Amino acid sequence: MGDCSAEVEFGGNAAPEAEVASTPGLDASQNVSTRRAKWTGGVEDVLMDCPVDAVWELASDWANWQRWWPGNPTFELREGENRKAGCLRYATNVRSLPGAWVNERLLAIDNEKHCFSYTVEANEVYGGLTGYIAEAQFRGTDDGKTLVEFFKYEVEPVTNQTPESWLFIMTNVYMSVVKDLERGAQRLAAGLDPKPEHTSRA
Template identity: 30%
Template sequence: MAEQKKWEGTVSTTLENANADQIWPFWKDFYGVNKWFPGNTTCEGIHGNNGEPGCIRHCGDLPVPAIDGSASSWHRERLIAIDDIEKSFSYEILDSNFGVKSYVASVKIDPLAGGDSGRGCRIEWRFTVEPVEGWRLEDMVSNYEVWLKIMVKNMEAAVFDHSS
């Protein structure tokens, strides 16, 4: 039996009013994803130092169905690499109860072209994962698009809350 090809997905969004330097600290806070991620009410560091490669977070109460009969979904992720200059990081899912295996993702934040005013940035979120039983790649990408838009809307609002 031939091995099934991994799924790959990319979603992105543009912020017009917040720049990369303003948004990056929210993403860099690896243990703080629950502040921005819809439906993810729990995120805590369980190994290492927040924002350093090798640190591990446990996230729970996710907006995806658990396959083990649990009332809520959870996963553990490890930060693989982080680059403050490039405003990028990559991470992997180590374990979950919703059927995801061999998941690796990266996030990159770039200033908008011609951004002399320092306004605006583009955020790109890429992932690869083994096909997940009961899911379709198109639905996974669609979920990521919604999640990313909600996350950056919340982040952008926080930028303006801090600046007023």
């Protein structure tokens, strides 16, 4: 899927400079055979009115997305070292996943290319997601803004959803994340706390 892809998960080679987490016990041949059934989608070429350094400072802080996420979400580091491939975070009480919780493992991260990929492990999201892998990449523009080159996913078919309904859900989720990240990065670039003290959104 891109430079921050983990080889065993995405079926391609990760960039040499990207940190990539190992995934013990995963049968790569089985992964290849099931990838055809996976649903894919996401967003691309979304312009953010903020500098890429501020965006990346917040986005790469994997265990602390509450710094900029609206409301009072919980993001906790459960395994590994924050901002490093292989670390695991627990998230709950986030606006896009009401009443749900999820463990998300960072598969790869590249601070030069501003990209990361992650997978969902144990979770209570839409009845339990399986095979969910996402990747995002950001690029600074000549006029000091940030282009979200892509934020995309692959996932095994989701209970009570169709590929089209899931694409609609995830497009809205990703765009919401991008907009909230943009607001946080704008505040950070201005020397302010990335998240206002008071927010009505949960």
